[in-house]
Amino acid sequence: MRIVIMAVGGRGDVAPYTGLGLRLREAGHDVAIAAESAHEPLVRSAGLEFRVLPGNSQADLDTEDGKRWQESGTGVRALVSATRLFTQLMKDLCDGVRGAAEGADLLLLHHLTIYQGYAVGKAMGIPTMALELFPTGMAPTGDFPPAELSLPDLGRWANRNVDRLVGALTSPAVRFFADFQRELGLPGIGLSSMVRALHEEDWPILHGFSPEVVPRPRDWRPGIEVSGYWWPAVPQGWRPPAELVDFLDAGPPPVFVGFGSMAQGEGERLSEITAAALRRAGVRGIVQAGWAGMAVAGDDVFSVGDVPHEWLFPRTAAVVHHGGAGTTGAALRAGVPAIAAPLMADQPFWADRLVRLGVSPGSAGLRALDARRLGELITQAVTDPRFGDRARTLAERIRAEDGAGQVVKAVERLAR
Template identity: 50%
Template sequence: MGVRVLIVGAGTRGDVAPYTGLGARLREAGHEVAVAAHQPYADLVTGAGLEHLPLPGDPLAALTGRFSVRAYAEYGGRLMDGLAGLAEQEADLLLLGVAGAPGRHVAEAMGVPSMGVHLQPIEPTGDFPPVMSLFRRSLGRWGNRRAARLWFESPLLAGANTKLRARLGLPPMSPRDLYRRREDTRWPVFHGVSPLVLPRPADWRPGLEVTGYWWPFRSRAWQPDPVLRDFLSSGPAPVFVGFGSLAGARAERYTELAVRALRRAGLRGVLQTGPRGPLSDDVLAVGDVPHDWLFPRMAAVAHHCGSGTTGSGVRAGVPAVAVPVMNDQPLWASRLAALGVAPAAIPFRRLTSARLAAALSTAAGDPAYERRARALAAQVSVEDGAAPVVEAVNRLGLGWCGDR
C-alpha cells in the first residue's frame, strides 16, 4: 500500500538534486511524493515528476557575498515559517535533510513518523571532526564526538527549535532532552553516500545507516546543447571546473582564475562558474548540465566537494581536484585524497590560478589517478543507495509505525 511521503530538501541546488532521484524511486514503488524546496529549484522537482511545495527564503543570500548575520537570521526565520506551514499538508511520513531537521517537530505536530535522509554525516563520531562546525582538524576521538554533540545543543538550533515547537503548539523541550529522545528512540537516519567513500563509523548507534548515493533524476528526453557536443568532439577530453552555488556572487573573478589556470596548464576546459558560451577556442562556459552525462567525458573534474558533486565525480570514474569551501566539503575532499582519486585539496580561500593549474595537470596527467578512479567507480556503480529507504517506506505502507 502506497503512502504520501514529504521530503524536506531545504538548501541550495546540491541539497535538492539527490532527492529528485530518491523521490522518483519512491514514486516508482507506488508512493505519492512531494518535495519541499526553495522556489529556484522547483523545476528540478517537477521535472522528476514530483510535487513541489515551496519553501520561502533564499539560502544563497546567506551563503554568498551578501552574507551577514542579519541575512542568515532572516533566512533562518523564513525557513522556520515555511517548515511550520508544512504542518498543514497531508503526509504519512516526513523524510528530512540536514537543513530540514527541525521538521521532526512538524512531524510530531502532524502525528506522523519521520526519518532522516542526510547528505552530510552530522552524527557524533570520533572518526572525523563535526562537519557543521568551524573545526577542520581532528580534536581526537573524544573531542570530535563532544564537539558534534555540542552542535546539536547550540544556541542557534535551540532557539529555532523552541520557537518552532511553540508555533506548532507543542510542549517545550530543552536541547538536551530533544537529543536524548532522538537517541533513545533510535531515530532512523539514512545517509546518501557510498560506504566506499565514507565507511560507516563503528561508534555510530543502530539506526544510522550509510546506504549509497541517491543519484539526481535525469529525464530521458534531455539532450545536450549542440555547442557543447561540438566542443567535446573538437579535441582532447577537457577538464571541468565548477565551484557550486557559492561561486555565483563572484562569478567573473572565478571564471578569470579558471581560464588562467587552464591556459597555464595547457588544458581544454568546461567551466560552470557563471557565464555561458565560448570563452576561447579551448574553453567553454556552460549552465546547468547533468553531471552524470558531463563528467564521464572529462579528463578530470575540479569542484567544491559538495556531497552530490563528489558522488557524481566518483561515479564518473575520473580524477578530481578538490577545492572545498565550508561545512562537509573538507571531509569529502580528504576522502577523495585518501582514496587516491585526487591530489591534496586546495582550500577555497587559498585558491590561485597557479595552484589550480598544478593540481589539474597532476590529476589529468598521472594515469594512477585515473586507474584508481575507474576502479572505485566500478564498485560504486553496483550500489543501490535508494533501496534501503524505499524498503523502509514500504514497511510503513504495510503498517510500520516508526518513531512518532
C-alpha cells in the first residue's frame, strides 16, 4: 500500500511521523511524508520519501499576524490572530494536498490537513484517517476544552461545545473551502457540515499520546482512539558530538533548556534568563538554540542545535521546554522531571497535564518568564525526589506501549 502522511507546522509537528513512517514501511508499505520544504532533510534522514506541501511556519511566525498570535498567546485575541494567519495557509494547502496525494492508496492526516485531505480522499477514492498529536475540537469531550484553544476548564457542556462556537466565528474566513470541494466534483458544503459527516461515519482519528498521560474520554464516539506515542526516528548514522559527550561525562546530569520553535527574536532575553536561572539553581545546563537562537556561554553550560531527544533527555536531571506535544512526550519517556514554559496553542494544556501527573513542580508562561521563577522551579524539580520518582514510574509504563503498532493495525483494518 502506498501511504502518504501529511503534516504541517514546525519540527515538532513533523518529527513524530518519521518513526511512524518507518514502522509502516517495516510492515510492508511504501511511505512518503508530505511537509513544508524546510523539513525535507528531517524526512530524508529517516530514509523516507519526501513530498512537498506549501507553507513556511518559521516565516509565518515572524509576520505581523504571527507575532500578534504569539503575543496574545491564548483567548479570543489569539483566536483572531490565528484565523488570519492560517486562512491563506489553508487555501494554499487545498492544491498542495491534492498534489501530494497523487498515487496514494491511503492518506494519514495531521491537524491542518484534515479537511483538505478528507475532501481529496473522497474525490479520488482514497481512504483517509486522522493522526492527531493532541486532543482537538475534532474530538469534542466534556473532560476538557480542545487543547489548541488554550482555555481553562469551562464545565462539561461548554468544554464539549466550545469548538462549535469557534467554528461559527471563523466560518466566514473558510468559505473558499466549498469552492474547493466543487472543483473536486463534490458537493460544496461548509466545514461544520463536513465535521458532522465525519462523525456520522465514525471516521477514524488516532491520537499519538499515551493513555497514561491523557486517558481516552468516555464520551468520545467510536473511531476516536488514543494509541500511545509515535516516536521520531533517529537520523540514520547520527552520532553525538564528542564535545557534548565530554560535557555530559564531566559532571552531574545537567538540566536541558530549549523552547523549540517559539519566541523568534527573543534569543537574547531567553538566554539571559536561562543563564541566571541555572546559576540560581546551582546546576549545569544544556541549552538548545531553537528558533529563538538561544546561546549561553560558561563552563557549566553547553549549547546545542538539533540533538535527538531520545538520546539526550535520559542523560539530564530535568527538562525545561515550551510544552509542545512532542517534547512533552519525549521528557515523559525519559523519566525525568519537566518544567513547561508555554506560550500558545496546545502548550498550556500539556503544561497543566505535567503538573497533574506529578512530574512537574509547576509552569511559567514563556512571555512572562523570569530567572527567579525559573530558578525556583528547576531547584524544586532536581531536589524534590517525588518528581523524579513519579517520572520514572510513568516512563516505564509509557515505554511499554506501542503507539506506532496501533497505527499499523488501524491501517491494516482500513486496507481490508
